[in-house]
Amino acid sequence: MGTRIADRVREQIEQMIVTGEFADGERLDEVKLAEQFGVSRTPLREAFQSLAASGLLTLEARRGAFIRHPDFVELVEMFEVMAELEAMCGFRAARRVTERQMTDIGLTIDACEAAIAAGDSDEYYRENEKFHHLLYEASGNRFLAREAARLHKRLKPYRRMQLRVNGRMPQSMREHRAVFAALERSDSKAAAATLRLHVAIQGERFNDLMASYRQMGARKAG
Amino acid sequence: MGTRIADRVREQIEQMIVTGEFADGERLDEVKLAEQFGVSRTPLREAFQSLAASGLLTLEARRGAFIRHPDFVELVEMFEVMAELEAMCGFRAARRVTERQMTDIGLTIDACEAAIAAGDSDEYYRENEKFHHLLYEASGNRFLAREAARLHKRLKPYRRMQLRVNGRMPQSMREHRAVFAALERSDSKAAAATLRLHVAIQGERFNDLMASYRQMGARKAG
DNA sequence: TTCATTCTTTTTGTATACAAGAGATTTGAC
């Protein structure tokens, strides 16, 4: 991607979306955004197309571009797929991960724990994200890594809800350690199973998420 | 999708791509395509963005839109992910598939076999595709179904290679029947395992595909 | 010839202009 305006604009809007800057149902005004970015509508509309194809927004014919947050059912479905993709990555990584990659993964886990201890949740999110991306890479399947990263990005606005719930972060860290241990002993099945549970929404977390979702929905609507 | 030119054009180009109308490395000429479709470059370029985001073509900054067939490694990687998505669909479908869906799936299997008997390979491809799409739907996870369908479409140009090899079609049919049987007895694991093997490229099929790929590459290049 | 350089042409990227549909508003009847 060179210095194309369309690409830059796409990147910026993408960031705005994944950081939850838009409310559910909000329409992205072409002219407003265009002058906000200081560009014409043409590259902006190309960015819209690209974002829509990635699922980050929805284009309705002759109505415009809308942020359509997934409903609760779809959100669970998406996490279900994410869980399976991560499990797949872990399964393959257990056999293929390099020394170097293990070192990097270990570092992110340490950094995550340090962030928790320091109460720095932004730092935690960053390192947590790094952990997962390293895992995708370690799968040794570059296509899989890209697809996992894509869905990961799409779920970004909703992942915070998942982590915010009480006591989730220490549990999450234990799971990271368990994944690391499984990779270390090349235990594909354990790595896959741990990651599947790490990401999936089931049991208590189902209820926690539902509550957060309702809250979020209320806030966004208001 | 209303009556937007961009959408119609996108659809048409997509068809052209998945039916293998373009050679590897081929550049899609904006002005030529525009006048071919009788439209301006604007909707065409929007279609390009959308197609690129779906992975069906590659945009290179200030160079244009190119068809970039995956290299052999990437192709295997993609089928690996496809196998897992189909396994996931089968796993879930075994618990959730409806009577109606089972009937439909059974019909496509019959139609596939009839097509083989009649030597009608186009019909076979159509019904085979229907079989897989029904399976995606039967998973009960609509997001998963969409993602599976997306990758399925992207792999379309290469699936024919896989089926073309000697004796593959009857084997493929046995696998369809095995999937059906597993669904009928709600055997999630069997459904998943059968589908994983059905789609994955391993063992002999690896070599078969590699040979076909080389052939195809040669043909396209020439 | 072969290579590098300059000029020309082609093609992409962006802006703007125009057309047409969706939504809001006004007007009028009851």
Next chain:
DNA sequence: GTCAAATCTCTTGTATACAAAAAGAATGAA
């Protein structure tokens, strides 16, 4: 006041015009 129809405004979709970069052709030196 309420509803409906017509009008107006705003927004999207498409075409065209222009700018700039890349590809290609021509020129000239070794």
